[in-house]
Amino acid sequence: MEALEQRIRQEGRILPGHIIKVDGFLNHQVDTQFLGELADEFARLFDVSRATKILTAEASGIALAAVCSLKYGIPMVFAKKAKSDNIEGGLYQSQIFSYTYKKTVTLICSKDWITADDKVLIVDDFMANGQAMRGLIDIVKQAGAELIGIGCAIEKGFQDGGADLRKDGYDLKSLAIIDRADENGFVFRKQ
């Protein structure tokens, strides 16, 4: 998506360790008007008219999911990150390894809010190794719900998450895939 690539080129910063900061419009300060354009793009890529729920993971996916939810007129659900001593019954649980925090976290989601009747569009702001996406997919499977597709704003194409999900047959669409980010700037994958 040209507008997103442009925005990353203009405002994105590359920190040591291939960390990409886009916290001026996506995941700290949030330009929700612009997220509206991303939501419109997902609506072109997926059959959102069939979707009954938007699913994301806290915290930084919530704003994008909220904008999609408002635009498509369906509720959103955000899976929470729980410490293992803090988990009640009635929950789907999926353990994922967080590279940000260097530890295993458990994504939890109440069985009340995703059921076998649901058709779920997963969205998230960022994907690197795809652990959070795997956790969300796992929740959809545990619920016996239908997965409509997986929409990601920015994918780090130089990590394996996206490639692995596509190899496994998931309908993953990323609006910008960064294949290289270094002192020469950003290189995006042609889509």
Add this chain to the structure above:
Amino acid sequence: MEALEQRIRQEGRILPGHIIKVDGFLNHQVDTQFLGELADEFARLFDVSRATKILTAEASGIALAAVCSLKYGIPMVFAKKAKSDNIEGGLYQSQIFSYTYKKTVTLICSKDWITADDKVLIVDDFMANGQAMRGLIDIVKQAGAELIGIGCAIEKGFQDGGADLRKDGYDLKSLAIIDRADENGFVFRKQ
């Protein structure tokens, strides 16, 4: 706000320890259409046309802030919860005690996204002891920004957070104030 009180009466659950669950529409599954009505109500209560930023705290305030941001046409910023060993420079920091997690957490916000030029509306989904609100107010003060007002969806009126903030002169408006929640149901404050 009548529609919100009705929704709490219909869907809210009261758990031991005065815990109020409204996770079917506010903070786990999220009815963003309904949040749009809350955002409209804030727009009646505050001069949002003067606001330049919506500020909230992760994670559960993000959806409400995103909907307000989209409706008012201004960006939102969410303060993050950091562990003390994880804090870089260039940040406002405010230590708050989290009763949910029974520990001190540090709210952080980049100095890039709230500045002395900003006029800030703080919004959050829930308030009990007001610790998170205090942290957000502290960030606005550190920035030297103007505080337009504080909008809260649901206030637990039987805890001190709201009363203390009003005593200190803050323009806090809560769309529903729960004065009692027990086996007889919810009692709301007349406003």
